[in-house]
Amino acid sequence: MYTSLPFNFLGIDEHSSFEESKVVVLPFPYDSTTSYRAGAREAPIAIINASRQVELYDEELEIEIYEKVGIHTFKEIMPDMRGPEHQVELVRKVFVEVMGAGKFPVMIGGEHSLTIGAVRAVKNFYPDVSVLQLDAHTDLRKEYESTPYSHASVMRRIFESDVKIAQVGVRNSSKEEDEFIKSNHIFSATARQYIYGYYSVEDIADALSDNVYITIDMDVFDPSEVPAVGTPEPGGLGWYHILDILQEVTSRRNVVGFDVVELAPIPGSPASDFLAAKLIYKLIGYCFRKNL
Template sequence: MIFGAPDATPHVPGVNSHAACAPSALRESTQQIARDPLRWDFDQNGPLVAEGLRAVDLGDLPTNPATPQENRSLVASTTASILKAGAVPLLLGGDDSVPIPFFAGFEQFGPLTILQIDAHLDWRDERAGLKHTFSSTMRRASEMPWVECIIQVGQRGIGGSRAVDLADARAWGATLFSAATVRQNGVQPILDHIPPGSRCITTLDCDGLDPSVIPAVLVPQPGGLGYLDVVELLHGVTRRARIVGFDLVELVPDADVRGLGVLAASRIVCVALGCMARQRSAKGPTDQ
């Protein structure tokens, strides 16, 4: 089930997220792509809409930048309700504060592996007194007992992290694959670190990709992952484990160039849906 969350915890209190328009932009793009669902999709090696796929769009949650706690509760409860229905939640953000309550909604559905694709570390304990903004996504995830494994991919350049944040990530046991490491060794070493048969949430911050692929981000950093790196990762996770949740955040349509970023992001959503459909048709011991 697909749902959008334009806001969770704005880094500027009371102000709409810079990525609040992303869910509607993604819907418009995917609707254009899916006008002929029988077209062959070479990124999926099958039809654009996989056989057996039943995707239900619940629309956007009525979030409000002035009520961050209520936003977080709404995202978490919606996620939990989808899981209780036996479906896989696919969340369209919103900024990178949105995954925090998304992860929280899995409390009764762990243990979990989190695979994060992001240019930044996101291990700040707080920023300007706020503990649930986009600087703290993985720090908050690490505090959830149902999260057993964190794999972070695509770090490069500079962000809000400091040496102590990197030390804390490593001390917790997070495994980091910088963008340079991916370029040198490909994605297979990342997949080898995913526990076989695990329940995996894939969380994708659009700035994890190179700005030549997705220019529509708040802070572009050169040297990011390619589109096909992400496609290969999604297919690899499906073969090794099980995607039980997916979110895509930090898409800023107003910063796009000729619609290329929205197009790449919507194609990633299509591939993620296809992977979910194919794994559902081959049920195994990790199913609910």
């Protein structure tokens, strides 16, 4: 008999129905405002495909987390082509639906502007929510290429909605953004400051409120580890740098959802896709290990 793994996150045919799952994976193949190397729309399929090769047992947590929490994967959510503000609203609605059903949302982008809609929804459920942003860029431009809903403005929109933000991994910021960070006293750790120990993982967790939403722009990683991004920036964090942050934040704060965005797959080069898939499964494990 010939069978194949189901095409869902992790390729699981058990503990993957909507009803029995605490976690819902939301694939958004969208990259309309991307400015450099396009392709983030290809990321959800590439990450889900790679996830089917991820080992279900986590050797660090010593558990098969999926069978404890259940992980359901939505079909790809097709973009709203009327424009970026409609797309943001679509994301918000999907998040409200999923969180309203008591589920934990995990969004796979797609470009970073999607996060605006996600945080708008999360703030309804958790008014004190803060956002941990792992990113090479500050994404604090007032607007970019004539839209306020650009990937380059995502954190500015979020900050304006009265949400505290903390960013780590920065190594490219405009003058305008740098001034905005200083005048608003935003916690913004450059990649170098974190790697060289100027900021610790404790400092990062301290900068956040009790309920936290995490957004991971894949360009936070060193491009030698993750070359498949729209805007590769030299330097950057490694796999263990990121895991240390996530471990600390999830153990001290209540993480209520997260996203992984801006992967732009390179055909024939699966390492970045696989890292993203493993990162998602690892972070699900970190978020839920306390409550098992």
